[in-house]
Structures are given as C-alpha cells and as structure tokens.
Amino acid sequence: MKKIVSFFKSFLLLELLKGMSVTGRYFFAPHITVQYPDEKTPQGFRFRGLHAQRRYENGEERCIGCKLCEAVCPALAIHIEVAEREDGTRRTTRYDIDLMKCIFCGFCEESCPVDAIVETRIYEYHGEKRGDLYYTKPMLLAVGDKYEEQIAKDRAADAKYR
Amino acid sequence: MINIEIDGKKIATESGSTVIEAAHEAGIYIPHFCYHKKLSIAANCRMCLVEVEKAPKPLPACATPVAEGMKVHTNSAQAVKAQKGVMEFLLVNHPLDCPICDQGGECELQDLAVGYGASASRYQEEKRVVLPKDIGPLVSAEEMSRCINCTRCVRFGQEIGGQMELGQAFRGEHAEIMSFLGEQVDSELSGNMIDLCPVGALTSKPFRYTARSWELSRRRSVSPHDGMGSNLAVQVKDNRVMRVLPLENEEINECWLSDKDRFSYEALSAPERLTRPMVRQDGKWQEVSWQVALEYVANGLSQISGGAGAAHIGALATPHSTLEELYLLQKLLRGIGSSNVDFRLRQSDFSMDGKQAGVPWLGMPLAEINNADRFLLVGSFLRKDHPLLASRVRQAVKHGAQANVVHSADDDLLMHVANKAIVAPDAMVDLLAQILKALATEKQASVDAAVQGVSVGSEAAAIAASLAQGKNVAVLLGNFAQQHPQAAQLQLLAQQIATLAGGKFGFLGEAANSVGGYLAQAVPGAAGLNAGAMLAAPRKAYLLLNTEVELDCHDPQQAQAAMYAADMVVALSAYKHHASDYADVLLPIAPFTETSGTFINTEGRVQSFKGTVKPLGEARPAWKVLRVLGNLLKLPGFDYDDSESVRDEALGGVAVAGKLNNGLSGITLQLPSAASSGLQRVSDVPIYAADAVVRRAASLQATHDAAVPRAVMHGEELKKLNLPPGSEVKLSQGAGSVRLNVAADDRLPLGVVRVAAGHAATAQLGAMFGTIVVEATSGSGA
Ligand code: SF4
Ligand code: SF4
Ligand code: SF4
Ligand code: FES
Numbered sequence: 001m002k003k004i005v006s007f008f009k010s011f012l013l014l015e016l017l018k019g020m021s022v023t024g025r026y027f028f029a030p031h032i033t034v035q036y037p038d039e040k041t042p043q044g045f046r047f048r049g050l051h052a053q054r055r056y057e058n059g060e061e062r063c064i065g066c067k068l069c070e071a072v073c074p075a076l077a078i079h080i081e082v083a084e085r086e087d088g089t090r091r092t093t094r095y096d097i098d099l100m101k102c103i104f105c106g107f108c109e110e111s112c113p114v115d116a117i118v119e120t121r122i123y124e125y126h127g128e129k130r131g132d133l134y135y136t137k138p139m140l141l142a143v144g145d146k147y148e149e150q151i152a153k154d155r156a157a158d159a160k161y162r
Numbered sequence: 163m164i165n166i167e168i169d170g171k172k173i174a175t176e177s178g179s180t181v182i183e184a185a186h187e188a189g190i191y192i193p194h195f196c197y198h199k200k201l202s203i204a205a206n207c208r209m210c211l212v213e214v215e216k217a218p219k220p221l222p223a224c225a226t227p228v229a230e231g232m233k234v235h236t237n238s239a240q241a242v243k244a245q246k247g248v249m250e251f252l253l254v255n256h257p258l259d260c261p262i263c264d265q266g267g268e269c270e271l272q273d274l275a276v277g278y279g280a281s282a283s284r285y286q287e288e289k290r291v292v293l294p295k296d297i298g299p300l301v302s303a304e305e306m307s308r309c310i311n312c313t314r315c316v317r318f319g320q321e322i323g324g325q326m327e328l329g330q331a332f333r334g335e336h337a338e339i340m341s342f343l344g345e346q347v348d349s350e351l352s353g354n355m356i357d358l359c360p361v362g363a364l365t366s367k368p369f370r371y372t373a374r375s376w377e378l379s380r381r382r383s384v385s386p387h388d389g390m391g392s393n394l395a396v397q398v399k400d401n402r403v404m405r406v407l408p409l410e411n412e413e414i415n416e417c418w419l420s421d422k423d424r425f426s427y428e429a430l431s432a433p434e435r436l437t438r439p440m441v442r443q444d445g446k447w448q449e450v451s452w453q454v455a456l457e458y459v460a461n462g463l464s465q466i467s468g469g470a471g472a473a474h475i476g477a478l479a480t481p482h483s484t485l486e487e488l489y490l491l492q493k494l495l496r497g498i499g500s501s502n503v504d505f506r507l508r509q510s511d512f513s514m515d516g517k518q519a520g521v522p523w524l525g526m527p528l529a530e531i532n533n534a535d536r537f538l539l540v541g542s543f544l545r546k547d548h549p550l551l552a553s554r555v556r557q558a559v560k561h562g563a564q565a566n567v568v569h570s571a572d573d574d575l576l577m578h579v580a581n582k583a584i585v586a587p588d589a590m591v592d593l594l595a596q597i598l599k600a601l602a603t604e605k606q607a608s609v610d611a612a613v614q615g616v617s618v619g620s621e622a623a624a625i626a627a628s629l630a631q632g633k634n635v636a637v638l639l640g641n642f643a644q645q646h647p648q649a650a651q652l653q654l655l656a657q658q659i660a661t662l663a664g665g666k667f668g669f670l671g672e673a674a675n676s677v678g679g680y681l682a683q684a685v686p687g688a689a690g691l692n693a694g695a696m697l698a699a700p701r702k703a704y705l706l707l708n709t710e711v712e713l714d715c716h717d718p719q720q721a722q723a724a725m726y727a728a729d730m731v732v733a734l735s736a737y738k739h740h741a742s743d744y745a746d747v748l749l750p751i752a753p754f755t756e757t758s759g760t761f762i763n764t765e766g767r768v769q770s771f772k773g774t775v776k777p778l779g780e781a782r783p784a785w786k787v788l789r790v791l792g793n794l795l796k797l798p799g800f801d802y803d804d805s806e807s808v809r810d811e812a813l814g815g816v817a818v819a820g821k822l823n824n825g826l827s828g829i830t831l832q833l834p835s836a837a838s839s840g841l842q843r844v845s846d847v848p849i850y851a852a853d854a855v856v857r858r859a860a861s862l863q864a865t866h867d868a869a870v871p872r873a874v875m876h877g878e879e880l881k882k883l884n885l886p887p888g889s890e891v892k893l894s895q896g897a898g899s900v901r902l903n904v905a906a907d908d909r910l911p912l913g914v915v916r917v918a919a920g921h922a923a924t925a926q927l928g929a930m931f932g933t934i935v936v937e938a939t940s941g942s943g944a
Binding site for chain 1: 260261262266304370371372373374376377
C-alpha cells in the first residue's frame, strides 16, 4: 500500500505543489518586512534609545545630582560628580554616560526622581571613533533640548501607568 | 537583676534600665529617633512605642523603666500600628527631599520610613517651612524643614559639649532649632551634632554635596592631633579622603570626635601640599627626582659629619609624627654619630632629662578620668588643647567631682570649677607650693622643707581643702605647664600633691605621639642636645620632620635664626611652607592618611593604622624616605620591608605599660626667689594652629578659634598703658616685634599679656614665656 502511494506521489508532484502553495500564500499575503532605512518600525512611547537630560520650561536643568541613576545602573555606565552651585543648589559638575557600556535597561530613567535622565526614541546615532559614544552632560542636554517635545509627549502618555 | 520578656525572649537586665536598653542588649531592635545611649531621655519622638501587657496603651520604650515580670511586644499589631502612626505624623511636615539631602543613604528617618511609612502620603495640605540658618563654617543648617525636633542636638550641647549652642525656640508646629541670636556653632565639639542628627537637618558643611554615603569606603585610622588618639573612620572615594567620622571606641573617644579630628581632612588635599622633591640650586627651587634629592641629602650629611663632625647635625620632629618616623629619624642620626634629636619642640625646661624613671604619661587610663572625684588641672587650656578629654572631665564634674584649676588664664571650661587660682606664669610654682603646704597641714603630713617658708593664700587653701576630701584625686599637668620654664618644679610639686592626696598624677599629652616619641627614643639622652640647646647653639645641618620651626618651636625667633645660619636644612614635610626660605631640600612626605604607622596615645595605648589612600603625587611615607636615606648613608640595619617591623623594633617586644612612669628623682625643689619685673607673656597654642595639618584645613580656619591672635591684657593693665581696647600695639621680645590689636580680659592676672604662639602673626616673637614689651604704635590713641 505504501509503495502505491509513493508511486503516485512521485509523478503527480504533490509535494512540490504543497510547497509552492505556501510560497503562493505568502506571495499574496500582506508584507511585513520593513525596508529600513526607507521605512521604519513603529515605536511605543516607552522605547528605550539614546539618553537625554531634560530641562524645565524655564531652562533650568532638571537633574539635581542625587546619583540614584549612577547607583542603580547595572552596567556602571554612568559617572557623576556633584557640587554646590553658586545659588546653593545641588548640581552635577559632570554627568557622563558611556553608551558602549549601557545595556539600555532603562533603570536610570526609572530611578530618577525628577525625570531628568530619560531614554528617547532615537536609536540612529553612531560614533566614528572610540570615545564618540561617551556622552557628556552638554551632549545629553543638547539631545534633551532638541527632542523635548517628543520626550514630554511620551512621558505624558506613560504617566497614567506609573 | 530584673526578669522581663521581650517578644517572647526572656531577658535578665539591671534594674533602672529602660526597655529600649534591655531590648538592644538582647539584640532586639526598637525603632527610635530621639533616644541616644549617651544622652538623656527626652521621649519626644514617640517612634519607640511598644506594647506592654497590662498597660492600657503603647508605651515609649526609651522612657519606660523595666519592671519585674514585664511582657513587651515590639512587633504586635498594636505596637506596629502605633509606630506607623507616629511615622505618618513625622512625615507630615518632612520635605521628603531625600534626593538632594546629604543624609540620604544613611538617614535614620529614611531607613525607618521604608519599614513603617506608607507608600503615599494622605496629607495634602501645605507643609511647614523652617527657614535656613547660617550657623558657621562647620555645620550646615540650610534645610531646617527636615528637622523632626528630636532635640538630640540640643541635649548634646547641654550634656556633652557643656554649652548650649543650639536650642529649640517656639512651640508646637512652630518649634524651631536655632542658635542664639545668630551665633556661630563652632565650639570644639560641635561637629558631633551632625552625627547625632537622625535626619539631614544638620549636615557637614565641608562635605556638602560632595559624595553619597554608598560611594565611600570606610577605612580605620587614628587621629594625629591631640594626645587622645581618637579612632577615625576615614571615608574615601577615588583615592581621596572625603570625610572623617568617629569610630566608636568606648575607652578613648566613645562615639565622639573633636572638630579638629573631624574636619582637618580638608588639609589633605590643600593646594599647599608638597608633591615633588625640591632642591635649591643657586638660590632657586628646582623640582628633582627622589634619587637626586636623597643623594644630595646623603652627600651633604656625610660631608658635614666628616668635616665639622656629626655633632653639628641636629634633627627636630613634631610629636605628630608616627612612632616609625621618629624611630628611624633617631636611628639615622645616631647611625651617623649624632644624638641631637628631639620631638619636644615647645618644651623649654629640660632639667628633668636623665632623671625620669620612665616615659611620662597620663598616669591612668583615659576612661578612669570619669571616675575621679577631685581634679587639679595645672596649666592647661583644657578645652582647646584636649577637647574630648575635657568632655570626660566635664562628665565627672556633672557627677559630683570638683575641678580645681591653677593656670595663668581663666578660659571658660564649660563646667563648674570649684576653686581656681589664676596667677602669672612665674607665680605658678609658688602657688603649687602653697597648695602642697596647705594639703600637708590638712593631712597632718610632713612636707619638703623648701615649701615650709611659703605663706598659704586663700585660693591655695581652698584647693587643698577640696583635694583633701577626695577619694580619687587626679592631678593633671597640661600643655602650658609642660612648656613652662619651670616645668620640672611644677611636676615635682604636682606629684607631691598627688601623693599626699592619695591620688594619681599625669601629663596631658600634647600630641598624638607625645608618649610615642620617648618610646621611639627620639630624645637626645645624655650624649646629645635637646630641642632647646640645638637651637640655642646653632648646628650646621638640621633635619626637620613635619616641623615648621617658626610655628612649632618654643622660641621661633631663635629657631629661625638657627635655620638661616645653618649650612644645610632638610625639611621633610607634607606641605610647602616657610622652610622654602631657609631650607636647601624639601622632601614631600605623606600625612597620616597616606602612610602606615603607629601613634601611642597619652595613656600609653599603641594604635597602629594603615594608609587609607595613596600618597599624593610623588610624596612618600616618611619612614620609607628615612629608610632609603639610611641605605644611601650605608648605615647598618635599615632594611625594613614594612612599617610593622620598624614598630616592633622600636618597641623591642616589651609591653609599653612597663615603660610608663612619671617618677622623677634627683631634682630638688627650688622656689623662685623674686617675681620678675615687666609684663610676662602667656601663650596658648590656638586649637587650629597646633599642627601642620589643621593649619591648612580651610573650614576650621574660618572659625572663631582661628581668628588672628590679639594681645589680651587685664583692663587695668590697659589703663595703665593708656591703651583703648582694639587699638594696635607693638609687641617686642628680643630682636623681633609684631603688631597686634589689644583686647581686655579681666579674668587674666595682672602683669601678663596673653599672646598666642604657633601662629604666623606672632612668629617673629621670642619664647612662649618670659617678658614682653608692649608699646602703643603711633596710630593708636595713646
Ligand atoms: S539604561 Fe540601564 S545600563 Fe544604560 S545607563 Fe541607564 S541604567 Fe545604565
Ligand atoms: S539624572 Fe536623575 S537620578 Fe540621575 S542624578 Fe540626576 S536627578 Fe538623580
Ligand atoms: S536638628 Fe536634627 S538633631 Fe536637632 S532636633 Fe532637629 S532632627 Fe533632632
Ligand atoms: S526614642 Fe523613645 S520617644 Fe523618641
């Protein structure tokens, strides 16, 4: 009996048709491959990309140098130095994130009591030499200044789950 | 003994103790804020509420004495509910600004809020705001809204510090901690309030915002300042000392630290640190390598010892140097054939040398000071010279002891002084003789013939009467008495007084190694010149270890003259200082945090410590520098691998206790014949001018105690000279003179001028004792 079945199968090309049908089905099905960089995947508001330091509306930097992000960072990617500014407030004199070490876990953002350090939706950044991905305070503030609108929108969207 | 039960655990405890003490002894933790084992009970925070069976409501464990058969529950539903309730109330007005608070990470409120606080506050109304206060350079009271009004700081001032620097004003919600009329809080013990404050209301100003508690590693060390040898927890980050906290040691510093010990760390990274060896070539300082510098020194020393003779080489070290440094310094000197080595730089009377039975020391363990019931404090600026020892005396006086003072100045000791005799320095010997005579009469004992002739004054009689009643008398000789030109006579008399009173006699060690210096044999012995003689008869070469001659020596004028006249001066110092004017070589050495070493405190306790951070720049531990110098000079026995082997060799494997002895033999009592004429100088060494490290501690230098010295005289003396207080005068001693402002202090005896020593402003003057001329300057109103 087995022999008869395989005999018919072999010259009716049933296996081939089966395979082709899968191909055919996917051929006409809607396509999900994203043609990066022409196309981009959609992002959620919790996307964890490049870090930024935010400011308040009046231009004052948010970070108060509490060092919680430095303490929580599992990759030891953050380095902070703090001093008293002339006006008596606690401020960082140095705030560095080594993005080569960072694992984009988002803990820093979560630990921050004033929403100063955030991870933005940006993932398209690069460095051409070693050290380019060592982000310092001015660089992080610049990222924050540039994308503040989007950052604020994302925090607002997330607020009700926090 | 009383038997109680806490959380089902049966505990036998002493009657009179409180529930919280019994629980902590048994290892059961009861949350608390206002309770502190060294302070009185205030019971105002209510965090320690516990359930006691048969009591109608929760009771505060800190204020509830134990009673037989008491059953306590610290964790029952009622107790926990009470504790949570208290915590909610405490947090109602707390700003919850932990992220910017320096106490964050080591805060008792923060820790307990994790256990007893709710995750969100039910309080929506406005919080209380307490305005920030500026209370001086040491303690920050910028965020007084954080205060939970536990009053620990207030009680510390009243009970331990002896001076209520902070108090609570207003009531209820308006209660505020503040200093009196905007006064600074910078007494010699004020830093302890920072440790005591359970929240971040009082924090350290020099440490402010510089590091978080979790970033710091703690390393053990010993304070190099006064003779106590307080134990330190040095906190380090990135190879830099960030702050210093007390390390609890019940036998020495308990849980306290003087401000000098606590804040002097700032000087460790001061810009004046010397970081490279320097040699003067053709009048110009040049940075050189260690090799060059040490060879230069070795050549110079061998030339002088080969030419003029080794006796023309002298070495002066401060008693703040470690045992190892002092030992190697004297070994080096003796190796090249000179015994001119001394560490007693501020001493002026050396007549007891060779007549001492052993190493002079406190004469009793530090802890025993609390048990004394009569004190005779001779010539001591006790509070400023020995802040924590003063606090022990204060505790004893609180518990009924009587303090008697013989001195040339009457600074407030912040304790009740039963009797005092404030006399000019040259009358001190006579005064002690009076006390001795009066005491002999009281005790009906025979006494040295030399004192028979003195006539006993009322002050001396009162002191003798007080001492005669004592069961546990302590006669202590302070720094001033040890620096006195008749120190041996003072010692002899004080010792006889102590013997007659059946008490103990001792010296208050001036510095960390005042005892250690003797044990390291850093004294000349019979063959060499002592610190005074070495400067009076200038040598051709000097080795200075940690010494700034114009500030550390008894007679800065003479010392500087000797330095300028010398052919070669080698300064081993952690700092660039005045030596650059007269020295030929500057060798950068490591201060106490950067070297291993040993201090032997005034009670003879040997305390070794390790370095806490790496030496700054090219500075090196002085014992290593001296060892290499020994090698370069081809001296035998300079092959040590570590400082421990130096220490073991210095101590010779014999217990230190056996070498301590204040006995003096072969000195006869000689009372001074006539009082000297003219104004006499009385010198204190201001607390923040006493050694090289504190002199450069920025915050300490901003306190009242570090103000520019003034010439202080009795009001009558000022009138006699027709000088209005505040006017400028010219003070001269020998060839040198300085200009200072005068001030009146009617507590000083007549015929004296009090002028601080150890300060740059008075470095051109002569000896710490002796006559001094005061003249009005043309500018002043005379
Ligand atoms: S995302 Fe995670 S790994 Fe990266 S800096 Fe923040 S805490 Fe560190
Ligand atoms: S970024 Fe946020 S968590 Fe990090 S130090 Fe600044 S305030 Fe603190
Ligand atoms: S300042 Fe600190 S120690 Fe003083 S009462 Fe307030 S909380 Fe207590
Ligand atoms: S600790 Fe008992 S009431 Fe404060």
